[in-house]
Amino acid sequence: MPAFIRSATVVSVVAAALLGVGQIVGVGLAGADVQQAQAPQSVGHLVYRGTVNLGRTAARAGTSAAVVGGSFPAGRVAPVHAKSAPVASVSVPNPPSTSIVSKTGGAQGFVGLTAADNGALNGFDLEPPDQGLCAHEGVVLEPVNLAVRAYSESGVALTPAVSLNGFFGLPPAVNFSHNPSTFGPFLSDPRCYYDAQTGRWFVTSLEIDVNPYTGNLGFRSSELIAVSQTTDPTGNYGLFSFDTTNDGSDGTPAEPNCPCFGDQPRIGADAHGFYISTDSYPIQGVFNSNGGELYAISKQGLAAAATGSAPLPTPVAIHVGAVPIDGYPANAVQPAETPEGGSYAPNREYFLSTPDFNGFATMGGAGARAVVLWTLSKTSSLASVSPSLTLTDAILPSEGYAPPANAAQKPGPRPLGQSLGAPLPPLSVNDDRMQQVEYLGGRLFSALNTGVGPNGTANRSGVAWFVVTPSGTGGTVSHQGYLATGNGATLLYPAIGLNQAGLGVMTFSVSGPTYYPSAAYVLFNGTAPSGPIYNNGRGARPEDGFTCYSAEGFGPACRWGDYSAASSDGSGHIVMGDEMIPNTARDALANWGTFLSTLNR
16 A cells, blocks of 8 residues: 655645555455466566666666566456355454563564654655565665665664665655755555575565656556665665556556556565566546556566666566456455575465455455465466466465454654644554465465454454465465454554574564554464564554644544565574654654564574
8 A cells, every 4th residue: 555645845645545445345255266367468568777776875876778678468368267155254253362571582673764764865754664674694675665774683774774766766756955846756565575596685666657846646657676686785776667557558458447556566476486466546536446466577587687788578467356256356466475495386476365355344344254375377487588377266265354443552642643632543454455475385374454352343453364275276274363462452464474494473563552553573383373472672652643633634543554574584583574653753743663673583
């Protein structure tokens, strides 16, 4: 979901940040439903945009003219589907509470990028800071909305904090040095991934063009990709983009209500490909989702082309939204990544999603009793000039989960809210879409937000977690369960990170009547979480940003990070990143921070 920006002179809002997946109403499912779609389609071109250097404050290291790569393969094959699974009622789960302890559990951490850093770089405030952390051998790369920085795992800054626009070689989001101010492209939802096979760092972001004189959103969008030229994340990156407007121009398909943008790009990789999954929303007008889009590009091809001296790989796009599940177009598909030292799936990439495509309780979300397993086969063909892929989906029965409830906060000093005479607001927990997916040992690990509470009423939110074992074009949910805590506290936006031995963590934010918004985690061993919840990045005060309050044009719940992150660094450490409220300097309109921590596993 895109973030909101706010200053005294500019407000830029993408409505999908609140609407999520539009007016698509999800349902609970039971039984198994297997469907197949081989659907490559024309969606524009991959473009090489030159290079940039992170360590030199994102200075241009080269100004090579944009080079247009091969078109996405033309043509479309209509999907053939099995009968939809029947609707099933979903009850709000009421799992036992796991205790929270005020200990680190052995994790060592530090405050990462903050609202004050973002404000100093960009000249305005922004919420939320979606967490795009990745790590390798003692180095952490942290992109958030709208900044990026590299650290050592002990907290030493290895680069300056750089604006995300600057990192991608674009004009500033707002240039206050001009009179009147001018506006650059709108970026949001960054992610990053270190790929041990190629020794490269991958960073992505959505982009929407902006009228440079008014700041209004424009009529074109793209997906941005940066790929490091070496194993050093502080050095040079090759920059790429492809069009996601989907209005029939630039070789993109003509979808309803477009021009559109690719909301919340999610990334993953297998032995052969780098994968980006987005959801297609109109930039302007009625914000109904057209469903998911899946983009597959040769991983080795991107790494080679990052220097500008190798041909661009041939990308493939699949309109996942063409697959109806219980009558609605599929979206929010989460690609898998394999931790360093783990074995990749043989010639295929896996994805997980949920069938509850509108997981907001306030917008008709119903929860579900199933997860959706997607299998993309023949990924080795991405190395060719004519890739041939097959996408299969299977609906797997699972434990039930419900639309999440917002998170309460501990009362405390709120300079902005108190000046507005506003009551203490809750934190938004958005929806029940699938979060980060790990592939290890022939199994997929993931989790999502779910409402929890007694008597069928969600009075807070917890986590539903899943271990999925693929088999052929289907699979089973082999292990599953819930994690929740008591005293009215909520767990927000889980992420599971594992090492090659299957040991790791599930990390999340925590907030409640007796907890300021904090970073926390639980150990994850083999196939399940274990032990207490460690409140290792304790918050210092309530969230008090501009999105909390109706007087600022937002509220009634504060926007909170749409995802957390956890990753093995390949040297015996699990690195975690979550949003929290630190005891550091704040901006006038926002006080968020991030907490990065490392645990030996």
